[in-house]
Amino acid sequence: MSYVIEKLASLGVDLDSTQTESTINLGLPEIVFNVVKHYEHYIYFEKPIVFQPNYKSGLEGKDGTLPLELLWGQNEGKYNILSANTQLKNLEADSDLFSIGLSYSSNHVCISLSDGSICLSTNGEAESRFKLFDSATEFFRALHVEDNNKNTKLDGIKSNLRF
Template sequence: MNNIEKKLIELGVTLPKQKISAPQSLPSEVADLVMNYQHSVLFDNEIIFNPQYITGLEGTLGELSLDVLWGLEDGKFNIFKANKSLNHLEADNTLFSIGSSIGGNHICLSIRNKCIYLFVNDSDNEYYKIFDTITLFIDSLKINDVTSNKNNHAKSVKLNF
């Protein structure tokens, strides 16, 4: 079991029993993450992280949230649809969205430098570097003990439209 799988299990994500091949159109670092869970992940508990680099958007305890990890199934939480949405927002084309934070902000991997950024639409500064690597981002994720419903389980959803 790799570190990503261990962290996802700790956050309550049910991992797929059968692994599939990653779509060629996924950047390799994104594929390494998404192929661990495959279907979109909506968390029952509030998932937070303290960014390596401060954005000024953090809560009182210096935290940001992770609401969704985009998956491969068709539907509104599809990783490719999320990235089309990001392109319509005229985001830098080197950013690839891997998830969503509060307010519909995108958590993105930079294809150029492999760092993690927070893309905030309708802001003077749309891009905030928050981690040097995707590994640091994943390692920082934790359940907010204050708002936790004590049901340490995430919903991995499969939507067909």
């Protein structure tokens, strides 16, 4: 079992017991396929999932975390990873970013095809790219269920909107 599957299980994700690691790459860059092959279908988290980035973006909440709403999958439909990346390109994100998930407010969690780091691609901010982790392994290890006893609301965000 991979570290990705173990982490997702620890977050309460009920992976289909018949689902095995995918060996079919439907046109994903290799560095991205090496992550999503572990779960293949999209994952919309039922519990609130957050992570504390190794590199701060200034967009974190009071407790220093960012939320993760979902991970795109290779399956057809609303949460397809290729469709999500078409949307990302339409938002004029950096060309080396490939979205693997969604944070709050239509911000994409991406893998950099240049160096394998995990970045946040924001929509409508003056600075649209924030490095969060050096690798996907660090990102998955940082994921955890939000502590309901903490106030993790995002602070007011200073932004310079681009028009």
